[in-house]
Amino acid sequence: MSRNPVDPADLDLKTPPTQEDLEDLALGEDYALNAEFVEMVVDAADRGDIERLRELMDALHPADVADLMGFLSADYREEIIPLLAPEALAEILSELDTNIREEVLEAVSPAALAKALEDLDSDDAADVVDDLEEDKRAEVLAAMPDVERTAIETTLAYEDETAGRLMQREVLAAPQFWTVGQTIDYVRRAGDDLPELFFDIYVVDPANRPLGAAPVSRLLRAKRDTPLSEIMEPVTEIPVDMDQEEVAYIFDKYHLISAPVVEPGGRLVGQITVDDVVGVIQEESEEDMLALAGVSDAGRDATMFGIVRSRLLWLVLNLVTETVAVSAIAIFQDEIAKLVALAVLMPIVSSVGGNAGTQTLAVAVRALASRELNAANAARIIWRELGAGIVNGIIVAVAMGAAVVFFYHNWRLALTVGLALIANIFIAAVGGILIPLALERAGRDPAVSSSIFITFLTDFMGFLAVLAIAALILL
Amino acid sequence: MSRNPVDPADLDLKTPPTQEDLEDLALGEDYALNAEFVEMVVDAADRGDIERLRELMDALHPADVADLMGFLSADYREEIIPLLAPEALAEILSELDTNIREEVLEAVSPAALAKALEDLDSDDAADVVDDLEEDKRAEVLAAMPDVERTAIETTLAYEDETAGRLMQREVLAAPQFWTVGQTIDYVRRAGDDLPELFFDIYVVDPANRPLGAAPVSRLLRAKRDTPLSEIMEPVTEIPVDMDQEEVAYIFDKYHLISAPVVEPGGRLVGQITVDDVVGVIQEESEEDMLALAGVSDAGRDATMFGIVRSRLLWLVLNLVTETVAVSAIAIFQDEIAKLVALAVLMPIVSSVGGNAGTQTLAVAVRALASRELNAANAARIIWRELGAGIVNGIIVAVAMGAAVVFFYHNWRLALTVGLALIANIFIAAVGGILIPLALERAGRDPAVSSSIFITFLTDFMGFLAVLAIAALILL
16 A cells, blocks of 8 residues: 555546545645545535435544544534444544544434444443543443453553553463463464454562563474574563553653563552554654643644633733843833833843744753753863753853944943843843742642743743843943 | 662661562562662772673663663763673663763774674664764674664664664565464574564565465464464565654554564565554653753753753744744834833733733644644644633733722723733634644644744734724823
């Protein structure tokens, strides 16, 4: 399935496109849904052309159906939901964004849902069940076979965003005294009880504690009479209550494909595979980026008021801190009345300082997230930031001073704003590194709320430095 | 290897810690290096205790040795490089940050390097060779066996950050008419020519074009006489020149574990595995986050001047745009002289507007990166942002107006800044969504430079709106 995208303009619209044309048209060269394809879905829905809609949906991979739902408004989704192929429903559900998923779940019967969920691994199924309303959840679970229901209920008993929620309970384990041949024979017989896909076979002791893991490719390569204990490698065990961010860090650091999840006693209870972790990594870095910008993700299909809610708190906080910051100006109102140029230049000092602070902050937050910054090197990194702050401060101050001389022909005014700028960029460097470090040490997420602190700091200091230095040497 | 971290205070320092104690001490509960362990390395290096240093290094996984190097300053690294175990060298090299890697590469002999590189997959080996200086590169390549050298040279011929650079050339392919049994026998015989680990067997036609893939776990489960064509699934082919960001998007979207890489003619030339993609995903989202903050990552071991360089350009750009923005103030200097309160309140309007703009911007950049925003839904999302901007603007403006009445007892001044704030938050919403969309449409990275535009826009409009409205209705 190579992508040879079709330009919709090339399609002869007299003869309707074939199924194959549709598949080629659906995705762009970058494997994202084509806007033209979404347009075709909307047109068909507007005309009430059910036949056509079904054709269009059939041309898509379940992940792309889920993507399409995100591009459509709620009215169009409603028309499409009844057309989803029952065999694709499970996978589509596990790909949907939460609020769209809730919509779909409401429209599907409990019996159909129970059937679809059986096709999913326990982690994905639990994820879907978690989004069901109380009474529907009971109905759906009651309609499922005992084994699947228990697996889902056990998964949901673990806390959100922990290894327990991320893991699938289906896992392939073998006693250490088995040979490669015995293991292969067992796999051939066991069939459906095994995970749909697996990459490692966990070798366990009699108490079901992992001793090591044998990659499937190595099993395939070894002679039938080789004992498992000979081809197994040490494994990194994941405690079932570990935070998902740490799980992602470990997978990334040691390039893991799968890892066993263990209970406090060390007993094997499931496995996490790298494809689950890819989603977590995306999520965690997006969260950091949005947190730095003072916004939470309202979700792809948020309403206008969902967006208002997700941003208002930070705007109001910013209003409050900024009101405090401008008190520095209010104190020196007389100085401004004497020399209005100060009111013109002051915002430059604040803005450039804020920019410098944000730079240091973003680098520090990234380094903390990737565990590249800790007590072992904090002192060295702080000194480096302060040094860089002073050097950058001096360079930018000279440039600004020159501009002030050019526009105002006033050397003392240039000296005033130059000194203020050096002070503010230096303070930005101090704050940009110390604020996230302090938040981290206090057990808080350094990405959240540190930008509001740094903005306050550099605005306040920017105003104060310009006006106080002006009061001392200029007026 | 479960983590039961040892508190260093519990260690009896009279009797030196055993190797096992060291391993437990090295990593914290979160699997990151303990600051105390780094301290022990520094102490041993200060005392010149080579024996001890070697013990400490032996307690670490190669990925943690690489991590340790990042925490040490260059002087200490120099002492440690000769102590790296030759058999771990390859893996340590492939984990190191670029500038530290260059240091290590300089200190290791071409013969030792050539030997270490043979242990790596072609993508990792090429990555290391790429960092070698011209003449050393020639020496190292000359010391390698023909097959490995050709693999590395071919990989390096592809452009940086493309699928060709990400892929490993080692791949397991089988003709479609083979059975499961034939394939397993082939794997047992082939041994070293196969990739170290593999997850899928690619089924190819006589021209070596992929027809499908059979997961190894499915191969293990099938009967020996089953033809491969019966258990294979369709594959997503990755063109060799595809950008790595798109490769990551496809892996994430379709939950791929590995994918075949093909030449323009469709011939199989290698495979990409998900563990390579995890690194790319990390990298790309970090880049976006730093770009939004107007800073490039100078690298973990950057010097102070490296940091200065990575930030100065944006600071100077910010100085220039801000100088233009304050021209709005310069025009209305007379109004400020008449009512200094304007100089006090103006920065609040700019700052809150800037904050609103940054929020919208971050959400838009994230949505563009995850392909959730394109021509199909741009209009709807723009309207939603504008609506949310007006609502948030009105709410924040009422709060600010009330504060102005409280502090200044001036209704008309409150009305002035309130109206200015609504205007600025609205403009922030427009800019926050249209600037990244325009950059994307122009083929630019929307994360880079959009924040400097939005800061300029909201500062300029903040000043202008306050002062122009004041001139109209207040003064």
